[in-house]
Amino acid sequence: LEGASLENIPQDDIQYLTDMGLIRRSVSGLEIANPIYREIIPRELTAVTQYNFEPLFQQSWYVLPDGRLDAGALLTAFQEFFRENSEIWLERFDYREAGPQLLLQAFLQRIINAGGRIDREYGLGRKRTDLMVIWKDQKIVIELKILYKSLKATISEGLKQTAEYMDRCGTDEGHLIIFDRRPGKKWSQKIFRRAQTYQGKKIVVWGM
Template sequence: MTRWAEHSAQPVILLLDEVDALIGDTLISVLRQLRAGYDKRPAHFPLTIILCGVRDVRDYRIRSSQSQEIITGGSAFNIKAVSLRLGDFTQPEVERLLLQHTAETGQVFEPEALATVWHLTQGQPWLVNALAYETTFTMREGRDRSRPITAEMVQEAKENLIQRRETHLDQLTDKLREPRVRRVIAPMLQGYELERAVSEDDMRYVTDLGLIRPTAFGPQIANPIYGEIIPRELTFVTQLNFESTFQSAWYTRADGRLDLSRLLTAFQQFFREHSESWIERFDYKEAGPQLLLQAFLQRIVNGGGRVEREYGLGRKRTDLLVLWPTATPNAEGKTTVQRGVIELKVLHKSLEATLAEGLAQTWEYADRCGAEEAHLVIFDRTPAKPWEERIFRRDESCQGRPITVWGM
């Protein structure tokens, strides 16, 4: 770098991308060399150096191979002038970006498609561009510029990205194995409050990774795509086992509609027989029951349906919206969608108190989603409690809406 600066007629600005991919003594060496050249600028060293990565320098945890000690400060880190974070796009920025494609090619995005891109990504730059490229260049129907981009195409593009495990998404799931990430994400999957073991540094780190975002209701998973990837990746092997055990035809009725009650009956029996051994295989054992049911429901996605998930800190439940295309078209000739809500709760008070709270939450979510049917699943994790007391099915109601309650 010194020779480069000496031969350049202009001051040098250097960008080092993915610098946080370096580890151990290699990273220590790089950081110390950058600091050593500071007083030689600009004639004998780059005037400005930008370190690009998914983490701030303050979050590097370096273990020296010589001393086997964690280095989190000192001269190697005393190089930063300022930290800048590339934020997410706003909704108007997402729309302006997509409409540039329309201006150049004439191919339009239907209003529902624009809204779906925003909803699924919440402006995460890589996801926005990936969905746009998938729908307009990769998918065959999207390459026909005379055809508009629809919301259904955006949903299909999302599924394509997830199934291909694109590099960005694969790196994201790799972060889930880190203890600092697990301490934050596990309670969110359960809907619990954060434990005392979670520090402010953990929260800031997971936020900087882009996994969560602050909202008026507290920290939430950053966007619906991440919200779907997290449980799917954490239960990937379990899903494969389910696919070899349960065939897709058994949960559909003769008219092609989804039989949610039959599906939950089968899961209830499976949970009774196998949950303890299967949950032990999960990295996130704390959220084992919720993850196991979501892995079971993944058969719906593979059969042509969709599961949308809502969870976050302090919600005390996980909301699942099951969407299933029916064979009956509406008055406009478009495919109608069957909508069912499944609310997941863990027994944390008495059964009656949990039931009362859960029924109100299930009604609110079903009403907001316009669901045709609603189910409340209550997991009882009381140690040594007999299964005969955990397993039940009740037909309840809340504000006139029938709700089926499943005890597990």
Template sequence: MLPPAPRLPEARVLIVMDRYFVLHAPRQTGKTTTLAALASELTAEGDIAALMFSCEDAKTAGDDVALTEAVLLDTLREAAEGSGWPDELLPPDPWPQAQVGSRFRKALSAWCRRCPRRVVLFLDEIDALQGTSLVSVLSQLRHGHNVRSEGRPFPASVVLCGLRDLRDYKVASGGHPTRFSPASPFNILADSLRLSDFTTDQIAELYDQHTQATGQEFTKDAVDRVFELTQGQPWLVNALADEIITEMRVTGTIGDRQVEDAKERLIRARATHLDSLVARLHDPQVKQVIEPIVAGTSPGTDIAFDHAASYVHDLGLIRGTRDLEIANPIYREALLRVLGDRTERFVRADPHSFVLPDGRFDLPRLLEEFVVFWREHGEVLIQQEGYHEAACQITLMAFLHRLVNGGGHLDHAGPTPAPTVNI
């Protein structure tokens, strides 16, 4: 595990300044692990009682504000009691009685009145709250934030952690998405913090911990290839190493060849994280952004497209909102394979028949066969394919994938899927 401070250098500064802010990042980037470590560090220093708790259990409460408040307070108490803190730092038991819609705020006030330290809260998975319940919790936090200036007890700093960017919480809490207003805790910052992906040096540091523990080394080429394939996405960085060590059971030094094999295995197995991402492909906002990337066409220029691009970026599917590009080669490969799954069923050609006697791939024959295939099936595939603008590109990728299954792989180089065939 990497230490949290280098990944979130601004967070500690904002907490010391008693700020309320948003930390967002795609799923499986290490938010929960990093925040738990940061909370432990802050509490160990002696001036702060920093607690992280998850809002995920309140997801099923929907618009039921009373149930949402009850679940959140139960989860908060459970996290505090499981922290090993002394009794004087723990929340009051029972929570004070209050009307629905103010119970969460008054419970936090009662805790801060009792606790001898400044209370800092990390609300993890805040995205789980929905509709009226989300608005109520945000409004109660905003109210508590505002009365702190009058000397009333309330958490010194609150961090909302999830997928959403600051703009979404401004809207949900009744504010304007682009205007600055010091009256709202969710308008304090001009922007929210985003947990960054790993750098090459951080990947090397992480893998070196395995080396120190077991003696098994990763070569520099292996580390560089991991970064190239993942662009530092934390789950992928860990998944590649785990695939090599646990599943492939490589016992010697780990090089870039083992990394390449692990990449192929992860994609073919459709690991849980990859599956959860590709499941979003037919979300209208995701399709609005991914389709022009796959098709190599110009993206939209209206506000709706900008909002969709921000949403897809928050999901971690694209690298940025200006130069649109799939976040990393593994995601790009997985998305294209999923989009082409249906098409591959139509391909009847024998993959081995495209390998020349000297081992090279018979590209001229490939092109001829694809033209025949497209003339025969193209119209049907376009009608069936949800990504109509990219149907031709997806069909070509599927055709190639079916052929290289005979012994090879495709490298999709660049922002658009222009393949290099390796046999």
């Protein structure tokens, strides 16, 4: 779910999940087997969190007068929430390494429910998670990355990946979210919002 490389995972576990039909091998590595499982697995892992979000966030707060989803306001709200509450909320997940991605997906699902849907793509070893929020006729690409290398290198790589995903999805609305999980890092150094352009595509980069 976080797109990280497999380390210290028994081969028997991988084979078991493959035999169960939950994951499969592709040309780009292991991946969740089909779109249904890509939807069900994160929903199941974040179901309780979505319920807890219900009194905290209302869909109407992030819908513009013309009916479009205000992705900027939505992600600003999550960024503020993540800064203030992430340490407490991430402890609630059994899979803490994927906690930031799961928390964001629970947040988005709370807002998107009954008005749209979220398409998800995961890739083991690719160190990213691709989300596409579909709201009526609006498509919003959100690329999630954990900071493993320098911030400059991560943004450079992420912009390319986000632009490619935007092109594949046929949208001009894209966001790149970088979670900095390094211990000892001050929030003032991790939190930012930058508007950037890559190959003619405008992409908003969020640091958390």
